[in-house]
Structure formats: C-alpha cells, structure tokens
Amino acid sequence: MDFDRAIERIGTSSTKWNKYRGQDVLPMWIADMDFASPPAVLAALCRRLDHGVLGYTDAPDSLIDAVLRYAAKHYRWTIEPDWLVWLPGLVPGLNLACRATGREGDAVVTATPVYPPFLRAPAQSGRELVTVALKETPAGWQWDLDVLERAITARTRLMLLCHPHNPVGRAWRIEELAALIDLADRHGLIVCSDEIHCDLLLEPALLHTPLACVDPAFADRTITLMAPSKTWNLPGLGCSFAVIPDPLLRRRFRQSMAGLVPPVNTLGFTAAEAAYRDEGTWLTALIVYLRTNRDLLQDWLAGAPRLKGFAPEATYLAWIDARGIDPENPLPQFEALGVGLSDGRDFGLPGYVRLNFGCRRALLEEGLRRLEPLR
Numbered sequence: 001m002d003f004d005r006a007i008e009r010i011g012t013s014s015t016k017w018n019k020y021r022g023q024d025v026l027p028m029w030i031a032d033m034d035f036a037s038p039p040a041v042l043a044a045l046c047r048r049l050d051h052g053v054l055g056y057t058d059a060p061d062s063l064i065d066a067v068l069r070y071a072a073k074h075y076r077w078t079i080e081p082d083w084l085v086w087l088p089g090l091v092p093g094l095n096l097a098c099r100a101t102g103r104e105g106d107a108v109v110t111a112t113p114v115y116p117p118f119l120r121a122p123a124q125s126g127r128e129l130v131t132v133a134l135k136e137t138p139a140g141w142q143w144d145l146d147v148l149e150r151a152i153t154a155r156t157r158l159m160l161l162c163h164p165h166n167p168v169g170r171a172w173r174i175e176e177l178a179a180l181i182d183l184a185d186r187h188g189l190i191v192c193s194d195e196i197h198c199d200l201l202l203e204p205a206l207l208h209t210p211l212a213c214v215d216p217a218f219a220d221r222t223i224t225l226m227a228p229s230k231t232w233n234l235p236g237l238g239c240s241f242a243v244i245p246d247p248l249l250r251r252r253f254r255q256s257m258a259g260l261v262p263p264v265n266t267l268g269f270t271a272a273e274a275a276y277r278d279e280g281t282w283l284t285a286l287i288v289y290l291r292t293n294r295d296l297l298q299d300w301l302a303g304a305p306r307l308k309g310f311a312p313e314a315t316y317l318a319w320i321d322a323r324g325i326d327p328e329n330p331l332p333q334f335e336a337l338g339v340g341l342s343d344g345r346d347f348g349l350p351g352y353v354r355l356n357f358g359c360r361r362a363l364l365e366e367g368l369r370r371l372e373p374l375r
C-alpha cells in the first residue's frame with residue numbers, strides 16, 4: 001500500500017506508457033493508475049493461477065453475492081441477482097444500451113465534454129448522436145436543463161449519463177439526478193448511467209447514489225454500468241457489469257450481445273470478487289493519496305493564470321481549460337514540455353486537456369515542474 005513506490009511499467013506493453021515510448025514524455029493521459037492492485041486481489045489471482053486450469057467460467061455465485069453486498073453497503077442499493085449482466089468491458093455496455101433501446105435512426109442524447117466512447121456509441125449502433133454542452137458556472141460544471149429539453153425530440157429514446165462525470169469530475173447530486181429523471185420521464189427516455197468512477201469520491205462528505213436509486217418508479221427505465229476496474233486499478237482484466245431491473249429491457253440488451261460479446265475471463269471474475277470483498281484499507285488510503293495529488297495540482301493551477309480547472313469531486317482525472325495557451329489545440333505545447341495529456345477535442349471540447357493524477361506524487365511533481373513555462 002505504498003503508493004510512492006516506483007513500479008516500472010515500461011516493458012509491460014502498458015497502453016499508457018507505450019504511447020510515448022522512447023520519448024521523454026510523462027504519460028498522464030489514459031485512465032489507469034500506476035499503482036499495484038490491492039494485496040488481497042493479487043493474492044486471489046495467484047491462488048487462482050496455482051489451480052492451473054483456466055477453462056470457460058460462469059460468473060461465480062460468490063462474486064454475485066459480493067457485488068450485491070457491496071452495493072447494499074456502499075450505495076444503499078438492493079440489487080436482485082437476475083438484474084446483473086456481465087460484460088468484458090464497460091464500453092461495450094454503452095454500445096449495447098444504444099442497440100437495446102429504440103430502433104435504427106433514433107437519437108441518443110449526451111452532454112459534452114464527455115468520455116469519447118459516449119460520442120461514438122450511437123453512430124456505431126445506427127443511432128444519431130445529439131449533444132448538449134454542460135455549463136461551466138462559477139460554482140462548477142452543471143447541466144443546462146433548458147438546452148437539454150430543447151435538444152430532445154420525438155426520436156430521442158436514450159440518454160447516456162456519466163455519473164460521476166468523466167472528464168469534468170462532478171459527482172452529480174440527488175437533486176441534479178432527480179431533475180434529469182423528471183425530464184427523461186416526461187420524454188419517455190431510457191437512461192444509461194455509466195457509474196464506473198463511483199467508488200472514487202474524493203470529498204469525504206459525498207456518498208454515491210446510483211441513478212437507479214433516486215426514484216424507484218424510474219428504476220425500470222435505467223441501465224447502470226459498473227466495474228471494479230477504475231477503483232482497484234484492474235482495467236487490463238476486463239470485468240464489468242450492467243444492472244438492468246426491467247426484464248424486457250434486459251432481454252433486449254442480452255439479445256444485442258448474442259454471438260458478439262464474449263464472456264468475462266476467469267481472472268477478471270476472480271479479481272472482481274476479491275476487490276468487492278476487500279475490507280477497504282487499501283481503498284481508503286488510495287483516496288487520501290489521490291486527494292493530496294488533486295490538491296497539489298489545484299494549488300499549482302491557482303498560480304497559473306493561463307490555465308483553469310475546478311477541483312474534481314471524483315476520480316483521478318483533472319479537466320483543465322488551456323484556452324489561454326491555445327484556444328483550439330493546446331496539447332502539443334504540453335507534449336513539447338514532456339507531459340502527455342488527453343486531448344479535449346476527443347471529448348467534444350477543444351482548448352481543454354485532461355490530466356491523470358493517478359500516479360506517484362514524485363511523478364506528478366516532476367510533470368508540474370516541466371510545465372512551469374506554461375504558468
């Protein structure tokens with residue numbers, strides 16, 4: 001649990017570290033952390049490998065039990081075992097939600113800036129993408145409900161929600177979710193809520209409330225996507241799940257998977273169960289570490305007049321307004337100084353960059369030192 005320990009990732013085919021291979025650029029882009037997973041997860045994987053036989057595997061009953069208990073304890077959510085649909089990744093879930101709702105040519109609405117697969121999933125599924133911009137207010141990023149309402153037409157069947165939101169870092173409050181539900185209800189929309197970042201709330205006073213729990217009467221119109229992969233840093237193991245209370249919607253979702261979406265791999269199941277059963281010391285320490293990294297970055301930004309950013313309430317991703325550097329394409333200037341970030345254009349908002357601070361503090365400090373000329 002020493003998050004300061006340097007673990008060499010070069011040579012492991014890490015997507016994050018491969019991108020700038022051979023260049024003196026610190027990779028602070030794709031959303032995985034440079035930390036080892038919790039000891040209990042690694043021990044469970046070793047035990048599973050010691051068994052030696054890695055055949056086809058169903059979702060273990062003990063994993064389902066672990067997820068149900070975790071959701072009850074941490075989200076105050078009673079999930080029925082039948083509601084779970086296991087997926088080898090969360091992004092397939094976004095695409096399946098598009099296919100399982102409405103029909104070809106229908107519209108899917110989402111709010112930008114947003115995690116790029118939200119912007120690709122509708123067209124990949126024969127649907128039309130409709131975007132509305134989140135508002136940047138003095139109090140932080142917010143929904144513009146009037147703009148959202150005007151963007152919805154009779155052809156809109158689905159809303160893709162990111163809760164908490166990547167990249168703006170908002171953990172939506174119950175009132176904000178209730179307003180979205182009200183609107184979705186009036187227009188007959190299904191809402192697919194991507195909650196992959198929900199266990200990484202950085203503000204001690206915040207609790208995660210799944211969209212499906214805000215209004216029990218609306219639960220049948222929700223598809224919730226969750227995974228242990230961000231929280232316990234397991235994205236290379238591909239284990240996620242959808243929670244779909246309505247049997248008809250669940251059937252359509254499963255039908256869209258048929259023959260195309262493989263089952264979760266054996267080690268993914270093993271790691272997920274160990275993660276959901278872990279007693280929590282590792283995660284508590286991780287959140288303290290990430291909060292300190294976030295605060296370090298915010299203090300640095302406070303002295304950088306050409307850069308702006310609200311402190312993220314959740315996860316290890318900071319969304320930075322770099323229009324003061326270049327209103328269209330600031331990323332190359334960060335890369336030229338030796339720091340690799342995500343490009344705001346991919347999220348639907350040019351002039352911004354996203355910085356992943358899920359790394360050793362010394363690496364973050366080195367990154368900020370390199371960026372001094374932009375201050």
Ligand SMILES: Cc1ncc(COP(=O)(O)O)c(C=O)c1O
Pocket residue numbers: 031088089090091092115162166194196197227229235238240
């Ligand atoms: C909001 C969001 N959804 C989904 C994913 C990725 O999910 P997966 O790797 O399971 O497809 C990410 C990864 O960064 C994410 O930020």
